[in-house]
Structures are given as structure tokens and as C-alpha cells.
Amino acid sequence: MTRKKPDIDRVFHALGDPTRRAMVEKLSHGPISVSRLAEPLDITLAAVVQHLQVLEECGVVQTEKLGRVRTCSLAPGGLAVVERWISARRSIWERRLDRLGDLLAGEVED
Amino acid sequence: MTRKKPDIDRVFHALGDPTRRAMVEKLSHGPISVSRLAEPLDITLAAVVQHLQVLEECGVVQTEKLGRVRTCSLAPGGLAVVERWISARRSIWERRLDRLGDLLAGEVED
Numbered sequence: 001m002t003r004k005k006p007d008i009d010r011v012f013h014a015l016g017d018p019t020r021r022a023m024v025e026k027l028s029h030g031p032i033s034v035s036r037l038a039e040p041l042d043i044t045l046a047a048v049v050q051h052l053q054v055l056e057e058c059g060v061v062q063t064e065k066l067g068r069v070r071t072c073s074l075a076p077g078g079l080a081v082v083e084r085w086i087s088a089r090r091s092i093w094e095r096r097l098d099r100l101g102d103l104l105a106g107e108v109e110d
Numbered sequence: 111m112t113r114k115k116p117d118i119d120r121v122f123h124a125l126g127d128p129t130r131r132a133m134v135e136k137l138s139h140g141p142i143s144v145s146r147l148a149e150p151l152d153i154t155l156a157a158v159v160q161h162l163q164v165l166e167e168c169g170v171v172q173t174e175k176l177g178r179v180r181t182c183s184l185a186p187g188g189l190a191v192v193e194r195w196i197s198a199r200r201s202i203w204e205r206r207l208d209r210l211g212d213l214l215a216g217e218v219e220d
Contacts (some may be wrong), residue, residue: 013122018121089184090189092139
């Protein structure tokens with residue numbers, strides 16, 4: 001089982017591609033083989049493998065070879081690095097809006 | 111005031127760069143001028159303007175020129191497109207884990 005440490009630059013880069021997002025969407029329903037992952041995608045198997053490598057390198061996806069079949073799955077916490085970054089920005093932003101709201105309420109009361 | 115529609119491919123791409131993420135982090139504390147945004151960044155003003163354009167094009171940042179000063183701010187909902195995508199993946203994934211948990215609990219009871 002290959003498992004890389006999530007790297008925020010590379011995770012954002014990897015998810016900027018619609019094919020790779022489609023692969024992550026598919027994998028969020030559960031682990032599947034590379035060939036089943038490739039089925040609905042209108043690209044060559046070689047291209048699927050390349051996209052898979054990008055997702056594996058940045059820690060979003062993990063793959064495991066059992067006999068002749070390579071199975072892919074979402075790596076636990078692989079998307080967390082991006083999720084945490086986004087929610088930290090939102091919470092700072094929302095606290096700022098709350099303070100602005102308090103200020104405006106104060107002005108109305110004055 | 112320039113305001114672009116958020117585009118998920120381009121938002122992910124834009125946030126894959128550490129300088130652009132640092133700019134978004136700074137702007138989450140409130141609107142500031144381009145020169146103040148550039149201050150802590152160890153790059154030329156021209157490079158800052160280029161990064162700003164990328165963030166503006168994908169709808170994460172908006173800028174407004176008042177007199178001779180251009181002020182930048184986070185565009186409302188600019189990060190939401192990415193946040194929604196991530197949380198949709200997580201909720202599908204968590205439902206799957208819940209079902210697995212139920213299945214395992216059922217097996218223990220049997």
C-alpha cells in the first residue's frame with residue numbers, strides 16, 4: 001500500500017483538473033479497481049494511470065495491488081489539508097463580519 | 111469593482127500557489143491596498159499584481175480603485191465553490207463509513 005503525506009500545494013494543483021476531481025468523486029463512494037475507475041472516463045487507461053499518480057503523489061488517493069488487480073481508494077485525511085485551510089479562512093472572515101455587525105449595531109444604538 | 115464568477119478549476123489552480131494563499135490569508139483579515147498586501151511578500155510589486163490578477167480572474171478576490179489607491183478584498187463566496195466540493199466528498203465518504211460501521215455492528219450482534 002503506497003501512502004504519501006498530503007502536500008497542500010500539490011493537493012490544490014491535483015484538484016484543479018476536472019478528470020482528477022471526477023476520479024475523487026467516484027472513489028468517495030468506495031474503493032474500486034483502476035479499470036473500473038477508468039470505465040466512465042473518456043480517456044486512455046495510460047492517462048488514467050497518470051492522473052492516478054498525481055493524486056497518489058499528493059496523498060489524496062492510495063492504491064494497493066492484490067494479485068493482478070490494483071485497487072484505488074481515497075486516502076484517509078487526504079482532502080483534510082485543503083478543507084482545514086479553507087475553513088480557517090472562512091472562520092477569520094466570519095469573525096470579521098461579526099465584529100462589523102456589532103460595530104454597526106452599536107452605531108444604531110448610539 | 112471587478113467581480114468574476116468563481117470557476118472551480120481555476121480556484122483550485124490559484125490556491126495551489128503558496129504566495130497566492132498567503133495573499134488570501136492576509137485578505138481574510140479585511141480589505142487592504144495592493145502596496146500593503148505586497149509589503150510582507152518577498153517578491154516584486156509586478157509579481158504581486160500578476161498573482162492578484164489570477165485570484166481576481168477566478169473570483170476569489172475583488173479589487174476596487176478609489177482615486178490613486180487600488181484596494182483588494184476577498185470576494186464574497188469566492189472560496190465557497192471549493193468548500194462545497196470538498197464537503198460534498200466528505201459527506202458521501204462519511205455516510206459510507208457509517209454504513210460500514212452499521213454492517214460491522216450487525217455482524218458482532220449476529
